[in-house]
Amino acid sequence: MSNATEFIFSAGGFESEQEALELGQSLKNCLLVLGAKWRLGIDVGHDIASGTWADSLKQMMAEKFNLRLVDNVHGLCVIPDDLPSTAMTISASGVVDPKTSQDFGEEILSLLNQSPNLNQKDRLAFELYGSSHYEKSMRSKFLTLVLSIESLLELKDRQDDVQKLVDQLQQIVHDSEICKHEKNSIRGTLKWLRKESIGQGLKRLSDTFLSDKEYGGIPARKFLSHCYGVRSQLVHNGCHSDKTDLNILSSQLDCLVSDLLMRKIGLDEF
The missing domain is CATH 1.20.120 (Four Helix Bundle (Hemerythrin (Met), subunit A))
Incomplete structure (x- = not known):
């Protein structure tokens, strides 16, 4: 595991797609938290396919081999389990760290139990x-x-006396003879002074x-x-x-x- 740069997590037996999505998102959160704890980078992806199979190939694999070809998704991917699936999917990639696989597994399970929100x-x-x-x-x-x-x-928000001062400055700008474009720009900047x-x-x-x-x-x-x-x-x-x-x-x-x-x-x- 110390030489690994990519990890795949898989699970099944869910009652619904939503249930699978919720657990998958929880796992992604746990990986982000674990990365912060261990002070390393874990890229959990954005759930977007980085590579896809042609529809004709997917259909052929399903008909001839009873297999579902899954697109290469970096992140969370939920698929039906009515057919065996095959793919080169990546759910997370991490910087090498001198932690054992046992440490990694135990901490992920502990985090899943705590379910960080x-x-x-x-x-x-x-x-x-x-x-x-x-x-x-x-x-x-x-x-x-x-x-x-x-x-x-x-x-x-800043205190009331500051808010009143900003109101006064806004009015000064409003009453000035500068062009409308400049007025809007300055008044927009002044709004930030309320915070x-x-x-x-x-x-x-x-x-x-x-x-x-x-x-x-x-x-x-x-x-x-x-x-x-x-x-x-x-x-x-x-x-x-x-x-x-x-x-x-x-x-x-x-x-x-x-x-x-x-x-x-x-x-x-x-």
Whole structure:
């Protein structure tokens, strides 16, 4: 198993297609969570066929050999079990990690029993975290890790006095003599001021889930703020002025994201 890069999970005997879909989706969630726990990338796919058999060939195999040819789907695929099926399907691929097959099987079963419930934002964050391990560029890896955290944010409204100030600014723009296009653009930007900034949201997120953690000897709140500053420099300048090695910073940020994701879904003790 230590040399494997692709895995196939199969199950049968379901009462309905919906029941099979629900278990399959639960398994995909468990794989994403396990990837975050073990700090490795597991690509569970997007349930899309990457290769298909011709309909004529499918029909011939069914008639002559009593076999169902299944398209090559990377992800979850539910098929009828009235005929034996054959295919080269891939349900997940993982980065090699020194875990035993017994560890892997036991942890998947444990997660399935706990049935982690991931909402859309959680799932996106886990997917981005997993994807970061496939990035060949260190800058891309770092930015993907930051984006994984950002995807969890739910920015809160600012206080009433700030809301009133934004209203006043909106009115000033409305009454100005600039062209309509510019007015709409500026007023659209001002709407974002009704919410806390991303930096404030990140600090609140770290205070909620990582208040007891340090990364690189720095409290999580300060470390995350520093990483977001580096992220801004990379996005806007293509490079960062920080003296920290981006490889080291990415490694530390990887640990933070893993801890954050597990605590966010209440499985940090798993």
